[in-house]
Amino acid sequence: MNDSSWGAPPRAGYWGQAPDQGPFPAGPAYGEHEVEQTRPMPIVPDAGRDAEHAEEGDDRDHRDQGAAQLSGPLFRDEMPQEPMSAPEPPPPEKKKAGRDLRAAIGVGVGLGALVGASLFIVKALFIGVIAVAVVVGLWELTSRLEERKGIKAPLVPLAVGGAAMVVAGYVRGAEGAWVAMALTALAVLVWRMTEPPEGYLKDVTAGVFAAFYVPFLATFVALMLTADDGPQRVLTFLLLTVVSDTGAYAIGWRFGKTKLAPRISPGKTREGLVGAVTFAMVAGALCMQFLIDDGQWWQGLLLGLAVAASATLGDLGESMIKRDLGIKDMGTLLPGHGGIMDRLDSLLPTAPVVWLLLVLFVGS
Incomplete structure (x- = not known):
């Protein structure tokens, strides 16, 4: 607390004479060092009372102070503290899918209908x-x-x-x-x-x-x-890629904990990759057995494994491009999906893989 808070009188020779106080006496008692170090008490208006009254007042002050201490808490530490209850933990947040599922499903169904109609008609x-x-x-x-x-x-x-x-x-x-x-x-x-x-x-x-x-x-x-069974081959290619992405999304959203490539795509997990491989291999076995002429179920397992790997790498590749560009989606043409390139990211690198394996398995 500085001197001004106690109403200290100004020094003689520096501020001049204080009003109604007269000049301050000179001498070592009011030297520069002493004035800076001391904190004068406030001026009491009843300065003329005698010593007896002063002693009685001091005793009364001591009694009042003691009574105040006995009658109630004087310091903060003496205040009665109410027992603090442990804060209730916040309710667990519900996982969100991260995109508009209704729009995504609607656009996906529309694209599937367009592809199916054009693929099997003309x-x-x-x-x-x-x-x-x-x-x-x-x-x-x-x-x-x-x-x-x-x-x-x-x-x-x-x-x-x-x-x-x-x-x-x-x-x-x-x-x-x-x-x-x-x-x-x-x-x-x-x-x-x-x-x-x-x-x-x-x-x-x-x-x-x-x-x-x-x-x-x-x-x-x-x-x-x-190829003679060209529509079935293209349908197999599309189904396996979509099933791989769906398996990775579903399993990763529900059980994903371990990041697959956090620096490239933080949303992808190793659990999601396992889901992609599992879903794609099952779908591959079914497609090779029932859609492709002369296809075998074990070939579908290998095909599904290859599709899951190429689709994941393709997705990571475009994520790398988008991170370099500093964007989330390539476009906004498809609600719930982003742009066309955001749907082609896993399809494009998977196309040559499926074409090559089908030629090796059942010919061209």
Whole structure:
């Protein structure tokens, strides 16, 4: 507590004379050091009372103080403390799915109906569905690259070349797909030359990557469709991928505790991976036994295991891209799912795996 809180009189020679007090006496008693170290008591108005009254007042003060101590608590520590009850633990939070399940299920059913109708009615119509998905996926990918990284991968040659790649794979097989891929990469290099050279290398690199990542991998779905039981092969490919994702989601949401790749995708767990493998292997055995001509159930087990691995790696791969771009979804076109690329992430790398294994197991 400083001097001013007690109403200390000002020092002579520094503040001048205090009002109604007169000048302070000089001398060592009021030296600079002493004034700074001492704390004068407040001035008592009844300073003229005699010593006897002062002693009686002091005794009365002591008695009052003692009575106050006896009559009730004076300090905080003496206050009666009510027993503190232990805080009730908060109710456990209910796990949330993390997305709009109604919208996701509705969109999934709609996409499934579109794919099923086009796949089993007119094969060429399904090729059109693949081409449209490829073009939209390329638009989402190039848009996010430009927004987040300033990379301008040329969309026009990618979209035209990507659609042509899918059609060439269906009409001319794997050879046609490779030729279309090479021509698309060349078109990307030439198209970018119409703009200033700054950033040319990163733009064309991103363009060639996009051409391989989206339309070229999607071409293997068209290659499956060229077989005699092509619709059944494509249906097996779609079912296994969806079942793998569903198993990982369901088991991981319910039992997931151990993170699979926390730096890439914190939501994925090892328990979810076990669910993906289990669901996909069961579905693979059923599909190979009842959908694929000359297929065996044990082949379906291997196929399901491979699909679970490729679908998980594909999902992690796109999660890596989105983390680098600093985004959660590639788009908002599909409510409850994100964008087209958010649905193609596990399908694209799985397509060549399923195509190759089916060719090894039952031929082309």
